[in-house]
Amino acid sequence: MKNLRQIVLTFALLAVTTASAEGQQKLTREAYILKYKPLAVEQMDIYGIPASIKLAQALFESDNGNSRLAREANNHFGIKCKSNWTGQTISHTDDAPDECFRKYPSVEESYRDHSEFLDKSARYQDLFKLDPTDYKGWAHGLQKAGYATNPQYAQQLIKIIEDYQLFLLDEGQDVRIAENAAPVEEPVAEPIPSASPADMVDVDNYSVSIQGRNGGHTVYRNNGSLFIVVRDGDKLESVASEFRVSPKKLVKYNDLDIHSNVKTGDMIYIRPKAKRSSNGKMIHVARDGETLHSISQMYGIRLKSLCNINRRSRDSQVTEGQQIRLM
Structure with a gap:
């Protein structure tokens, strides 16, 4: 009988960067996933936020780590200052000109602060009651709670997660990312057979x-x-x-x-x-x-x-x- 779960052990060599028009180096989406998925899983283990959601938000909010906020402020989640922020700041035009955004000493601090931001905000508490593998519930819950103003925010996150099968990270598995990979379409692990309602x-x-x-x-x-x-x-x-x-x-x-x-x-x-x-x-x-x-x-x-x-x-x-x- 086949194993219950197959952990993907493929760690393909990846050309991490591509040159931009200005000669700067840009991260590809695949490279970002490979680089930061361990950090997303670590935060999931500590705070209970699905790693798929964490990565999808970071990819979307930071333009795969290439946005100005990500490059100059290590801010990968677009979190604004808010009244209780006492750390460094950066001005950036988003919904309005020259808004105040949080600035971090490292990407790791950005990931940790994002977890704390959700964990300590009353409006996000219902998300932590969801099944830890319910990435769709989390995506819609974040949009409903007002994390972003984009009316397609939930669908954007879900598309990223499903294109790259990031949901496997929530289940303790790895994701397979090959050099210059296109979004995968087929599962890379055998699902657990479903039980009957009587079981x-x-x-x-x-x-x-x-x-x-x-x-x-x-x-x-x-x-x-x-x-x-x-x-x-x-x-x-x-x-x-x-x-x-x-x-x-x-x-x-x-x-x-x-x-x-x-x-x-x-x-x-x-x-x-x-x-x-x-x-x-x-x-x-x-x-x-x-x-x-x-x-x-x-x-x-x-x-x-x-x-x-x-x-x-x-x-x-x-x-x-x-x-x-x-x-």
Whole structure:
């Protein structure tokens, strides 16, 4: 039987730049994706913003990294100063002449600030309740919340994502970009077989669905992410090998450390967990022996996010009967 997911390992050599009329070097769209996709994935893992959305916005807003704001201010998302900005600024004509835009010391800071901008703005909070792989929902949500004035903003983002299959990044896979590549049209990875509506598992008043099966493990979907249940003899390395995910990523997805051992019955996520609950459950009443980590695994929520929601450290003790907020 074929593998559940095929991680694309192709890292084609790319001519990163093309000469402009002025003799300056311009990034191609393909080159931008190859250069900044690790940064987009890193921000997705921290904040829960789909990497596909992050890259599509950056490509669109910065003209593939070639706009004046990107070149002179490292501003890849067109974020204006706003009243609470205390960093450096640059004047740029956009909707009006000489508007104030944020200026960053590095592209990395631009990506991080974009994440913080969405994370801390009340008008974008509904986006974080979406399935982490729902890039269309995010695109339409950004337009509805007023991120940009372009009436075709959502469709522009969706087209970029689908032209270059950036949605694969949201699922923990890689994207294949070849030299002088045209937008790809066919999937490069085998989809997980869909489950019938009856294939549901009720777990303490919330449900997970059977997403599909491969030769080794049944794959379940919980809170927008995918996990398997550890069986006798499983190790992180063997699970990583089966699903073509690096052990390092499994450690990160499951809030473990590199020396952690897994035991039979543990849930192991093979895709990043979400930032908060979207299963309709807002509160978990703790049972004896539970920890913040075990609760984060149960509901498919990142441990750091669960700690932030409850204003606790990851090592905080949980007592029986304590209410733990999930969103």
